[in-house]
Amino acid sequence: MFKIYYNNKILLLSESAIADNSFAKISFLQKENIKNALKIFLKDKNALNLNIYELSTEKLPDFISENFKLINAGGGIVINKSNNILYIFRRGFYDFPKGKIEKHESVKNGALREVSEECGISISDLNIEKKLDNVYHIYFLNGQYILKNTTWYLMKFSGDYPLTPQITEDITEIGWMKKSELEKFSSNTYPSLVDLVNMIADIV
Numbered sequence: 001m002f003k004i005y006y007n008n009k010i011l012l013l014s015e016s017a018i019a020d021n022s023f024a025k026i027s028f029l030q031k032e033n034i035k036n037a038l039k040i041f042l043k044d045k046n047a048l049n050l051n052i053y054e055l056s057t058e059k060l061p062d063f064i065s066e067n068f069k070l071i072n073a074g075g076g077i078v079i080n081k082s083n084n085i086l087y088i089f090r091r092g093f094y095d096f097p098k099g100k101i102e103k104h105e106s107v108k109n110g111a112l113r114e115v116s117e118e119c120g121i122s123i124s125d126l127n128i129e130k131k132l133d134n135v136y137h138i139y140f141l142n143g144q145y146i147l148k149n150t151t152w153y154l155m156k157f158s159g160d161y162p163l164t165p166q167i168t169e170d171i172t173e174i175g176w177m178k179k180s181e182l183e184k185f186s187s188n189t190y191p192s193l194v195d196l197v198n199m200i201a202d203i204v
Helices: 031-043 057-067 107-119 179-187 191-203
Strands: 002-006 009-013 023-027 049-053 069-079 085-090 093-095 098-100 126-141 144-157 171-177
Touching: 023 031, 031 049, 069 107, 069 126, 085 107, 085 179, 098 107, 107 126, 107 144, 126 191, 171 179, 179 191
Parallel strands: 002 126, 009 049, 023 049, 069 144
Antiparallel strands: 002 009, 069 085, 069 098, 085 093, 085 171, 126 144
């Protein structure tokens, strides 16, 4: 099962249809109807979530490449010595530091670089503890739909100094929150991050 977020909606790609009435459902075998179903999902703000089923794992990469431009990104859920969680505030929403992976750069190194650049943290003060789930979301840019695949890592911050938000990336605030404040974060973040926040709550 492959969950992709688009604004407040979900595109679910699966081998079997799901039993959820909040989803419109269409078989991947109905080739002539897939494009139209995707068009409605992407362009109609009132459209239901969409479940495209009977889509095998082997055919998934081709389906994605035919319908979206894929961009890979990396980000960090950063924990400090007090077990607080790093957050940023960007364009009116709470977020975690992340960004696009550059050519010839590993996802791990890209994630570390993005956290460093966006938060003013020395890479030498960051240590990757474990890989978390990938998060997928769609957005529209320059006349095409982009599917961003963000790989998230749990990171430890060993330093003890003030952090600096990267203003050029529209980050206006940066800080540390306690686990008890995750609910506030979830109430004003992107839908694609809510599952990740719930996972963090079980880890921290």
